[in-house]
Amino acid sequence: PPVLTVRNLVAQYSSRYGTISAVKDVSFQIGRGETLGLVGESGCGKSTLSKTIVSLNRAVAGQVILDGTDIAPLTGRALRPHRANVQMVFQDPYASLNPRLRIGDALDEVLVVQNVRDRNERQRRVAAILDAVGLPATVARRYPHEFSGGQRQRIGIARALILRPKLLICDEPVSALDVSVRAQILNLFVDLKHEFGLSYLFISHDLSVINYIADRVMVMQKGEVVETLPRDDLFTNA
């Protein structure tokens, strides 16, 4: 079975000026071990779709079936165990890292929130995930501002992966990085995919990045999926 099945998903924003549908009736699947690229003009709904899948936004309608469970209607306690299964990596991990928390404590906190009670187990998992993303153990004692963009993104990836998700949603994860660092982080995503059996929904406006990382490519326009094509057709069909 697919790792993710999204069916007829609708997401909206409401304000006193009215309601806009940022995601309109979107359906797709991601297979195990698959990387689905997501492209489309700014404002077409890519981020809203991602946040709705990870339940940072509530779906107005539709299903988000993760590993057999529709998590779209779940909240709070009922959602928590499933939330671990899908995590996000953002463009700028610094924005979501607490500047006053040492990296080790920030990673520890993620496990505490997920009810991993055994302190030794948490320490072991923090050390293991830092190693997996190519950071030395000493990083745990340092603060976010002490790191370069590429290292921060490694920390962002560690934080997403420490809960052992099956699916990672990456929203422009290399767009803010220098070209040489970008290649290193892309290679890290590929390595981690094989090491942990991950699947990705990978958003990038850079088609060379999509061409490198994605197996299939989904194109959004004005809140809808208008096309899904194999990676090899990315440049031939344009």
Ligand code: ADP
């Ligand atoms: P993308 O990620 O493809 O750039 P978004 O999902 O950010 O697109 O935005 C989709 C639409 O939803 C746009 O019209 C955008 O202006 C609107 N939108 C995004 N976030 C909000 C928000 N917090 N409040 C109101 N409208 C929003």
Ligand code: ADP
């Ligand atoms: P808080 O620390 O108060 O939960 P955050 O803004 O850090 O506030 O997180 C808000 C929500 O976003 C939480 O439900 C959290 O689990 C989720 N979240 C934070 N970071 C990630 C991530 N890397 N991937 C997926 N979800 C995340």
